[in-house]
Amino acid sequence: MISPKQDPEFENLLIYLRESRGFNFTSYKRSTLMRRVSKRIQLLTIKNFEGYIDYLKIHPEEFNYLFNTILINVTAFFRDPLAWEYLAEQILPNLIRNKKTSDQIRIWSAGCASGEEAYTLVILMAQILGVEEFRQRVKIYATDVDQDALKQARLAMYSAKDVQAMPDEIREKYFEIVGNHYLFREDLRRSVIFGRHDLLQNAPISRLDLLVSRNTLMYFNSEAQGQILSRFYFGLNDGGYLFLGKAEMLLIHSDLFTPINLKNRIFTKVSSVNVRDRPLVVANSAYEETSKNLSRHLRLRDMGFDTAPIAQIVIDNSGTLALVNEQARAMFALSPKDLTRPFQELELSYRPIELRSLIKRVYTEGRPLRLTNVERHLLNTERQYLDVQITPLKDIDASILGVSITFNDVTGYIQLQESLQRSRQELETIGEELQSTNEELETTNEELQSTNEELETINEELQSTNEELVTMNEELQSSNEELQTINHELSQRTTELDYTNVFLISILRSLQTGIVVIDSNFNISIWNYMAVELWGLRTDEVLGQSIFSLDIGLSVEQLRSPIRESLSGKKPFQEMILDAINRRGRKIKCYVAITPLVGIEMQGALLMMADVEKVNSMISIQDIEERRQRQ
CATH class of the missing domain: 3.30.450.20 (PAS domain)
Structure with a gap:
């Protein structure tokens, strides 16, 4: 079986991620990394890593889902409470005592995920210093490689489940309730600077008094851990503190950091002091030789030389x-x-x-x-x-x-030194294996915790969906009954409407004059049979068209002003006789009467048009002119 380090397809995937998106995962532990990527591939039902590379090329949005799967953002406020309690009671007060009141306190939360760890540090420091002094003296840097997690951290909006384990007085003092969520205090958020930072690629933040990196190192291999710890060492002030996760022990990097409390994974930086070798100066004591004991001293000297x-x-x-x-x-x-x-x-x-x-x-x-x-x-x-x-x-x-x-x-010393070196190497190897196993267990635990949270969320969603479906089913039954009632009513009203329409059409067809109804925008709504007979345009040709856009034998522009006056109410009823040409090309005198529509919501006017000769028996031209003059 090919080990994760030797799988060429997986290595090609890592190279593709580095070259296409700038994410270098080659320093991550292969077993954990392959397990996380395989989980995403199985979800997409892709057979192998090579096929997944092709999928990434076609679906660039998949990169975000992959990175969210690899970068496990398992964190919480006051995670491992006993460790945070020790930090608050022993480390932070000592850190503050060693600083002048005018000195700034610099803290770095590396691998901050969605920000809970950084805001936990804010709460602890504000509790010790007070809010005002905290805002003046403390600067907290919170970094991660996951941009989505950083966005959530900057938003500082958390669910009730995220803050439920927090004491009530802390929750009330440092959070504001916004809807169903808890928002961290805005004035304290300004002391936290969030930014994207790659622990292996970017330079470390310097002049730090406290560096918090909890369960971040355990995802990297031993070589990468050494590089990161060297950067941490460079970033910390002499005597600065390093706070790690419960799976990280630094058994093989004791030359950089000394444990203060190994149980809670709190270390301090080993101060860099230049120690110079000083040769031993052996002073030969002077002595006086007298002629009396000269031979005795010479013999003692020879014996001392010979028996050295x-x-x-x-x-x-x-x-x-x-x-x-x-x-x-x-x-x-x-x-x-x-x-x-x-x-x-x-x-x-x-x-x-x-x-x-x-x-x-x-x-x-x-x-x-x-x-x-x-x-x-x-x-x-x-x-x-x-x-x-x-x-x-x-x-x-x-x-x-x-x-x-x-x-x-010095053969014995060299052999002892070689034996000691071998023992030290064996101890380092065992320590690395132990730490790697411990980190692997913690990583697996975090993955299981993440999966459990996902399953709980899915279960809640399914339960909520089931309740919604039951409610919707009841609503649908009620709506169905209402629809049946409405359908019956609509059926009756449709019958009545059909009758009304037939009645209206019969009236319109029975009238011997052209009837045109327009709306407030002058668009034609009704164009009856006699209007077709008079002007030669079919109903379907004019409906919805402006009356002023019609090309008929009647000069419709002469109607614009009367129609406006009728609609505005100045002269509601307008009638006139205009020269026109009917659809057969014969000149006629056209009688036009304009009346506004009243008693309905729709605004508009009704136009009645007729050939004067045909309606001469009903109305005389002279009567029309007289009424027009009186108006």
Whole structure:
């Protein structure tokens, strides 16, 4: 089975995400990352990662859903209450005490998700300092890579479920109720600066007194965690505090941070101090030689030299081996016969290290020369490590009489150091595995928590939907009964309307004059049979058209002013005789009467048109003119 690190299709997907959208997930733990991506692929019923790349190319909106799936935003106010309680009671008061009253306090919430962690810090600091001093002195930076989560954090609007575990007095003091939600205080929100920040790509925020990053590191591999912690180290002031999540222990990064309370995952930065190596100066005590005990002192000196625990030889300024102690004789197989021999003829002069050139260097520089961890191969294939020091022997006049060479066997120390290094590496490996397992368990726990919340939400939605469906079913039944009643009434009214329409049409067809009804915009609503017979335009050609747009034998522009006067009420009833040409092309005298529509909501006018010759029996031209003059 191919491991997550070796799956070429998955690696191609990560490369595509980095190149197309600038998101570099290669430093995330492969097991967690593959599990989250596979969840999204299964939801879309896509077979493999290669097919998912094709899907992303066709559906760019899928990137948002994928990133929301990968970046698990599981957080809450005062998450892990005991850890926050310790921070509030022990760490924050100590932090404030170590600052001057005029100093600004800088806090960074890295991986803040939807902002609950940042606003928790606001509440704690405001409780300790007071609201006014908090606004003047405290600056909180809250960052995340998820833009959607940052939008929600800036909005600072939370549901009743999000704040239900909070004490009532805290909730009432720091939140305002807006509808069914709780809005964090606006005056305190201004002290929090939200922004997008990639912990691996962007420079860290500096001069920090407290850095809070809870359950963010556990999504990254060991190498990426080391890089991020180095950035955290750089961003914190000396003595600054680091507050991590319960799955993050820093077992393999103890050189950067020292635990203050390991149970609650609170650490402090190790101060960077330059420590210089200082050589030990050995002062030779002066003593007076008297002629009386001179021989005794010389013998003591020779015995002390010979029985010294460190191998030592002395070479005079002519290059002759002058002195060899017992340890040197045993270590390098030297005998009393080798004394007075030129040093360059001895194997010791070039093995295990080239000493001749080094002796010349000591004569030239006039100061000691020290070599550490010189490797010497023994006959039984074992290795021996020596610290070699060449010291010039100076006379009273500062002239060099010779050199002393000491060989300190440090093999046991080197072996112990190597063993310690191996043990340390094994311990670091075990620590990494333990921390990785712990982080993996915490990640899985957060995924399960996220899934559980999703299922609870879906269950609530389904229950709500079911209740709505039952209510809708009852409403539909009631509406159906109402519709049946309305349908019956409409059926009766339709019958009545049909009768009325037939009656109206019969009246209009029975009239021997053209009847035209227009609305307030001068558009034609009724155009009866006699109007068709008089002007030659069918009803379907004129309905909805402006009467002034008609091309008929009657000059309709002459009707504009009378119609307006009739509609305005100045002269409600208008009648006139106009010259016209009927549809057969014969000149006629056209009688036109205009009456406004009254008693209905629709505003408009009724126009009655007739050939004067045909209606001469009903009305005389002279009567019309007389009435017109009287008006």
